[in-house]
Amino acid sequence: MHDIKAIRDNAAAFDAALARRGVEGKAEAILSLDQARRSSIQQVEALQQQRNALAKSIGDFKRRGMPTEDVEAQATRLRDSIAAHEHEAKTHDASLRALLEILPNTLDPEVPDGRDESANVVLHQHGDIPAFAFTPKQHFELGEALGLMDFATAAKIAGSRFTVLKGALARMERALGHWMLALHTEQHGYTEASVPLLVNDAVAYGTDKLPKFADDLFRTTDGRWLIPTAEVPLTGFAMEEIFAEADLPLRLTALTPCFRSEAGSAGRDTRGMLRQHQFAKVELVSITTPDASAAEHERMTRCAERVLTELGLTWRRVFLCAGDTGFGAARTYDLEVWLPGQGAWREISSCSNTRDFQARRMNGRFKPKEGKGNQFLHTLNGSGVAVGRALIAVMETFQQEDGSIVVPEVLRPWMGGLERIGR
Structure with a gap:
């Protein structure tokens, strides 16, 4: 607001x-x-x-x-x-x-001008685009050949844009989420939270998902909303609260399923599991003061970047232009990962500073150490990272010519020491 x-x-x-x-x-x-x-x-x-x-x-x-x-x-x-x-x-x-309530947040002056993603600015890249002695396959080709990724059964159970993972791929998806949580809680100072997957109108409105994005959400028969990301319940911690400045920043993380209708995405990414109605994501949320939010945004983005670096993936940070910055964000960094099977960069994390835009909608404030009165909080959110897309990136990056997939070293302790999936 x-x-x-x-x-x-x-x-x-x-x-x-x-x-x-x-x-x-x-x-x-x-x-x-x-x-x-x-x-x-x-x-x-x-x-x-x-x-x-x-x-x-x-x-x-x-x-x-x-x-x-x-x-x-x-x-x-x-x-x-x-x-x-x-x-x-x-x-x-x-x-x-x-x-x-239907007008987007005011952009940071540093946000690049531009109408669409073509004007986004690449700030830096980590790692070289990997070279293969064979033609790399896309994740769904690898998964189906291994018998561990089943789209037909998912469609029978739930319809399009769902995936069934089995065996070692299901275990890798679980390992990725749990490893990311451990990294963010043990080394990055985030507090893990287990949150409701259903939220009320007030929290959905406060996190700028309503009324503008109602068509992108799934609604239950009793009027609640399935969360599109854990940003919604985690940021909701600030709703109608007054924090002491000494208690800030509040850094929260959660691993949850996310649910999106994907309204308006007909025909986009119909093969594989890049764009799903249900997917897992580790979310990062920071609730802080106006003076600290710019530094917190950089810190949060670096935490997400470390996930990709530790996995051994090739990634880059992109500063979104005015026309590509989300409704509630004042500025956003996207992290894009290289997918060898697609031969393309794809977003795997988006880290945004909403400043006081969400806090005004949900009346989230803090009491400064000095001075009178209460001030609105600043809220930030980021993917730390999307688990399904991390799985895709690992599969395509570490695929072998025989169709097997090497397990990144950081995940092996979470997979019982397994070093390779497949042949």
Whole structure:
């Protein structure tokens, strides 16, 4: 959510920020609704003062034995007028909120300009693109040949965009998730949390998934939402809370299934398990102060990068441009991994600083060590990393000519010492 005071102070800057995302300026409409809302509130306050004065007069009249019919009738008219203006204020407030809640976050000034992913900027690359003495296969070709990746059974059970993993591949998926959790909790200072996979409207709204992205989510018959990522429940820790500054940053991690409808992705990545309705991910969330959030963003991204480095994958950090930065983010780094079977870079982690955008929506604040009043928190989220895509990258990177897959050394203790999957 945006700070209405900041829009009042510099409407032109707000519209310029929207323009960077290709969104038409809305400051004039926002300020018009804001003025109407404030005017109605002022009318209510003025009428309430008059009503209070009349109430005193009625008391005085009664003590003196004087008739009160006229002033009581006037008080009734005031009451009705107050109710009408209160209704107006609520209507204007609802209209203002409805407009603000669908507008994306203000971008960091350093975010590169650009309309789409073609304008993203590669900041650095780790490792060389691997060379093979044979034509590398894609993950689904490897998995099906090994008899350990079954799309037909998944489709029979649940439909398209699901996968059944068996045997050593199922174990590797589990090993990846558990190893990542251990790395982030034991070496990166995150606290593991086991969280609900269903959330209410308030948390989905607070983490900017509602109302704009309702079609991307799965909803239950009782009105709750399956989480698209553990970012939602983990960031929800801040909802309606006031933290002491000394208790920040709060760094949380969770390994959960994630559920996405993939609305609008028809025809994209239909083969294999790159784009699924259900997938596992290790999520990183930081809740911190405004002064610390920029450094926290860098720190979080480095934690995700270490996962890829330890696995022996080739990856790069990409600074997303204005047109490719997500709705709730002020700035985002994507980590892309090289997939030899596809011969392409694919996103495996996205680390974003939302600043106070989510905190305003969920009223998450902190009490500074010095100074009066409470301030809004800054929230950050990142994949640490997507387990399914890590599995794909490992399979394609460490495939052998005979179709077997070498297990990365860091995973072997989590797989009972297994060094190779397959022949």
